[in-house]
Amino acid sequence: MVVDGWQLRVVVTVVMVMAVAVVTMVATVVAVTVVVITIVVRVVVVTVVARMVVVVVTVVAME
Numbered sequence: 001m002v003v004d005g006w007q008l009r010v011v012v013t014v015v016m017v018m019a020v021a022v023v024t025m026v027a028t029v030v031a032v033t034v035v036v037i038t039i040v041v042r043v044v045v046v047t048v049v050a051r052m053v054v055v056v057v058t059v060v061a062m063e
Helices: 002-062
Strands: none
Protein backbone atom coordinates (compact mmCIF):
# COMPACT_ATOMS: atom_id res chain seq x y z
CA MET A 1 0.00 0.00 0.00
CA VAL A 2 2.83 2.38 0.86
CA VAL A 3 4.51 1.61 -2.47
CA ASP A 4 1.21 2.19 -4.30
CA GLY A 5 0.75 5.54 -2.56
CA TRP A 6 4.32 6.52 -3.38
CA GLN A 7 3.86 5.52 -7.03
CA LEU A 8 0.60 7.49 -7.17
CA ARG A 9 2.38 10.52 -5.74
CA VAL A 10 5.14 10.20 -8.35
CA VAL A 11 2.60 9.85 -11.17
CA VAL A 12 0.62 12.87 -9.95
CA THR A 13 3.83 14.91 -9.66
CA VAL A 14 4.97 13.93 -13.16
CA VAL A 15 1.54 14.74 -14.62
CA MET A 16 1.50 18.12 -12.85
CA VAL A 17 5.01 18.95 -14.09
CA MET A 18 4.04 17.96 -17.65
CA ALA A 19 0.86 20.04 -17.41
CA VAL A 20 2.83 23.05 -16.18
CA ALA A 21 5.35 22.57 -18.99
CA VAL A 22 2.58 22.38 -21.61
CA VAL A 23 0.82 25.46 -20.19
CA THR A 24 4.14 27.34 -20.17
CA MET A 25 4.81 26.35 -23.78
CA VAL A 26 1.32 27.43 -24.86
CA ALA A 27 1.64 30.72 -22.97
CA THR A 28 5.03 31.35 -24.60
CA VAL A 29 3.67 30.61 -28.08
CA VAL A 30 0.68 32.90 -27.47
CA ALA A 31 2.93 35.69 -26.16
CA VAL A 32 5.28 35.40 -29.15
CA THR A 33 2.32 35.37 -31.54
CA VAL A 34 0.83 38.49 -29.93
CA VAL A 35 4.20 40.29 -30.12
CA VAL A 36 4.65 39.32 -33.79
CA ILE A 37 1.10 40.43 -34.64
CA THR A 38 1.66 43.73 -32.81
CA ILE A 39 4.91 44.35 -34.71
CA VAL A 40 3.28 43.50 -38.05
CA VAL A 41 0.32 45.81 -37.32
CA ARG A 42 2.68 48.64 -36.36
CA VAL A 43 4.74 48.18 -39.52
CA VAL A 44 1.60 48.14 -41.68
CA VAL A 45 0.18 51.24 -39.97
CA VAL A 46 3.49 53.12 -40.28
CA THR A 47 3.77 52.11 -43.95
CA VAL A 48 0.19 53.20 -44.73
CA VAL A 49 0.62 56.50 -42.88
CA ALA A 50 3.93 57.15 -44.65
CA ARG A 51 2.34 56.49 -48.05
CA MET A 52 -0.59 58.76 -47.22
CA VAL A 53 1.81 61.51 -46.16
CA VAL A 54 3.79 61.09 -49.39
CA VAL A 55 0.58 61.26 -51.45
CA VAL A 56 -0.65 64.37 -49.61
CA VAL A 57 2.73 66.09 -49.94
CA THR A 58 2.87 65.19 -53.64
CA VAL A 59 -0.66 66.54 -54.25
CA VAL A 60 0.08 69.75 -52.34
CA ALA A 61 3.37 70.18 -54.22
CA MET A 62 1.64 69.65 -57.58
CA GLU A 63 -0.97 72.28 -56.75
